[in-house]
Amino acid sequence: MAKQSFKLRDVEFNNRVLAASGTFGYGDEVKHLVDVNRLGGIVTKSLSWKPRDGNAPRRIAETPAGMLNSIGLANIGVHNFIDEKLPYLRQLQTTIVANIAASSVQEYCDVLSLLDTQDGVDAFEINVSCPNVKEGGLSFGTNCEMVREITAQLRALTKKPLILKLTPNVTHISEFARAVEEAGADAVSVINTLIGMAVDIKTRKPKLSTVTGGLSGPAIKPIALAKVYEVAQAVKIPVIGIGGISTLEDALEFLLVGASAVQVGSINFVDPTAGPAIAEGLAAYADKNGLHDVGQLVGAMDSNIEFSVLQSWL
């Protein structure tokens, strides 16, 4: 049987398929529906210092082969997480990645420092698609120097794997990937949701209370795949591919373009067993193709064209 596990620093993941932040709760909601230990890891809902109520309804709108959300990072806050959720997560046989959201660099540091001392938190994923109150609510994630700064400060605070989750809503995502690599990140997650919106024709109101929201699901897979490819060509640290992954074939596409692992997001809402099924599918595929390690698929796409010319003459 082909090797499935992979490592970030000295932290081992059972396999290369994780549940994406905000699409798998805190891992306990579906424990009766799926054996979460069959996942490579669980990325928690984004955690902020204080609990967040989130945005007013309506928070969800369906779109062709996808969905929009404006949850507003509703979460129980890092203290409640430690008290109520971590005891359950700690005893799981899968890797726990705490995802952190914040409205100031200081808040990122505070949440991470507190979690860093907690047994059961194996790694960190930093969600920079958050409004910077200092900058009047403009997203940290679209400011390369800000993302570099956040990475550098957090790097100084932890020896656990530090994963920066990048937003696709920028011109050259590879610049951001290089910046966080230089600042000491162990990996990058690509991508978070794309900005989108939908209007209710009958009421003539935006479907989401926040007007725009984040687009996810199969519809964005081709965009995510191109972003992952661009980043994988630009940096040496591992890339975790995210965006519309719903089937084994989807996951294979991401590995082939250079993702070392993948996260499944919106598909969890339709089928919470998709992650483990894809993980086992990858192992079976590797065996069938005579590979001793699923990792041999990473970057195995057969192409000699590098990224620079790719924007040409669409």
Place this chain on the structure above:
Amino acid sequence: MAKQSFKLRDVEFNNRVLAASGTFGYGDEVKHLVDVNRLGGIVTKSLSWKPRDGNAPRRIAETPAGMLNSIGLANIGVHNFIDEKLPYLRQLQTTIVANIAASSVQEYCDVLSLLDTQDGVDAFEINVSCPNVKEGGLSFGTNCEMVREITAQLRALTKKPLILKLTPNVTHISEFARAVEEAGADAVSVINTLIGMAVDIKTRKPKLSTVTGGLSGPAIKPIALAKVYEVAQAVKIPVIGIGGISTLEDALEFLLVGASAVQVGSINFVDPTAGPAIAEGLAAYADKNGLHDVGQLVGAMDSNIEFSVLQSWL
């Protein structure tokens, strides 16, 4: 019956639904399938100075609710266009918008100057999603000053309506819209395709010969709608909404967020009669809602939230 027409400068369009560049050929391919005079206008395939063969196969790949293309701006060149296509287009009762692509600012100017003298070319749409050879193939469209420069130079060369077609593959598309407004553009078309890719699992090769291509179709509609809304909030010149529009409801969404007109693209491949059907649907909708002008729907979305906060807390 509600008014359907609208004007750019002194050029009148029958209605607010045009056929998008590259998705309706030169207007003559489907003359037996659809009455093209029922369109508000026809935007030609992008025209360059010399004929272009385009990219090697494979140029097309289907994706969830959309498609990728890497046609490579295959076109007959501006001279053949004038000789072979314009005589037919000239005698149509619909407005002809010549779309121009180029690999240098000079080429943009040459093609436009030549077409400006041609009777039958009513307006121009400039495709800036093209590689700038001077910049090693990097797209003009992602460089704001370059787009401003192109606009200013072309503005000096024509009194016909000048429409700049913007790429969505940038962080803040509204900056580009403001730049071209300042440089004298009469309108902006939003959006061109998003960069995407797909991999063939069996061959492990990219599905497109150019690895990445342009994503279009219903899948991108929520993204296009958000970009159109962002731009409509930022500029006073008319915005032409493009991206996944396939039904009357889709077109209404774009008008409500601020598009003065729309273009139908990929849906033409599935149903070349979609454009006229949507145009007539808009007129019927306006009548049913007691409007004297379809234009009353432009920007009529019922929302008091302005764009700045829209990227917050996805």
Place this chain on the structure above:
Amino acid sequence: MAAQHIVSVSSQEEVADGLFLLRFRSKQIAQTSLPGQFVNIRTSDGFAPFLRRPFSISRVDGELVEILFNIVGAGTRLLAEKRSGDTLDVLGPLGVSFGYRGDFDTALIVAGGLGVAPFPLLSSWLQREEKQVVSFIGARSAYQLYRLHLRNPQYATDDGSTGAKGTVVELLARYLDNHRVTKPRIFGCGPTRMLQALSDFAQKNNMECELSLEGDMACGIGLCQGCPVERVSGHNGQKKYALVCTEGPAFQCRDIILS
């Protein structure tokens, strides 16, 4: 307990103009469903539509589970095309049930339009609990009313084509003027505007009232945080929102703010 079931459709009927009754076989769901709970159904094995669709468990008959629905869009259109023998991917039973037990004698069921869906199941449970039941059923017009397994049904239609003319809440109010009801508890389900009116009525007359809500849902199982309903502040701890899918769909009307 909630689980993912691949079930087989046993029948599909259009019981009234545009109103469909779908039966599927699932011993587990049939035996574990409580009144007010729902199932989340995958209407396509592709991505059109992408998300599941939630439906109240309307009635249980042996190993058969019934849902009642009308065609709204793509998902319900596909569901209406299912035929006996087709398989269906069903997640359920989900959500919190109505308070069918406890300190009340008479259940006043108030349903607007498709809001009737959860009440046949509730009625059968109320029967076991030996509660009195009066059912008030409102619809836009007669053709939408189909004789359900409801006890003491009273009908109201907007156009008066069947039963009383007017809203179902007015019908309830008139009934209570003319009848002596001991220890009542109201159970409501229907369009938000109707639930609002019912909630106001119940609180004005401080009557116990439970409402079953329909909000947009992405997952139905507490993963997405997509289905909030605002709480009456202070109430039940300081959280501003409750999740309809896991803390509902049934709520005490005094606990929530309908929007």
Place this chain on the structure above:
Amino acid sequence: MAAQHIVSVSSQEEVADGLFLLRFRSKQIAQTSLPGQFVNIRTSDGFAPFLRRPFSISRVDGELVEILFNIVGAGTRLLAEKRSGDTLDVLGPLGVSFGYRGDFDTALIVAGGLGVAPFPLLSSWLQREEKQVVSFIGARSAYQLYRLHLRNPQYATDDGSTGAKGTVVELLARYLDNHRVTKPRIFGCGPTRMLQALSDFAQKNNMECELSLEGDMACGIGLCQGCPVERVSGHNGQKKYALVCTEGPAFQCRDIILS
């Protein structure tokens, strides 16, 4: 002339394991189709799949048009579910036909796998033109062969389970070694590798040879430029590519470069 037709399916048969024969009624298409032309079918009224699917017009029988297909993915799966009475959105007839007329006596039809699809129609036209016809039909194994309306059929299967073992091009070569054919013209359709071998064979023996190509298509009507095939340079003007949908699908093998 090409037009968009809403037609009604008159029958659907699985004529061989995994091989489907769909008949629909369309007087216009039936009466105007030329051999080698195709129709572009919308397999879903939603966006899954988004694009139409191209199929060769396999045979015409009165007002009935036949297409022959196997299940490859989502679109053909949906098509295989169509039943008599279902409606279908069909664009066609499209493309350039085979050269069924002209200066040749014997038509050598060479089909690989699903490449047989266009040849029943071609055969009937060749018959009218009073041409000799010999048909060489290759498949992966016997179960895929279904008796078509082809004249003088010779079979080859990879596993030898029916007819000769080996490729259909080898079969053709052997036939030509042992038979005297006057003024032949080859008509080929099938997988690219087979077309390549056929093209090499024809050019080596400088025989006239027309190939029907299958390339990915977005529109099928010349709008998207998505279906190029490389021309032999210099040939037919200086354009590097021809469009399979409007300048094909039938090409002279010496005019194009298969990739």
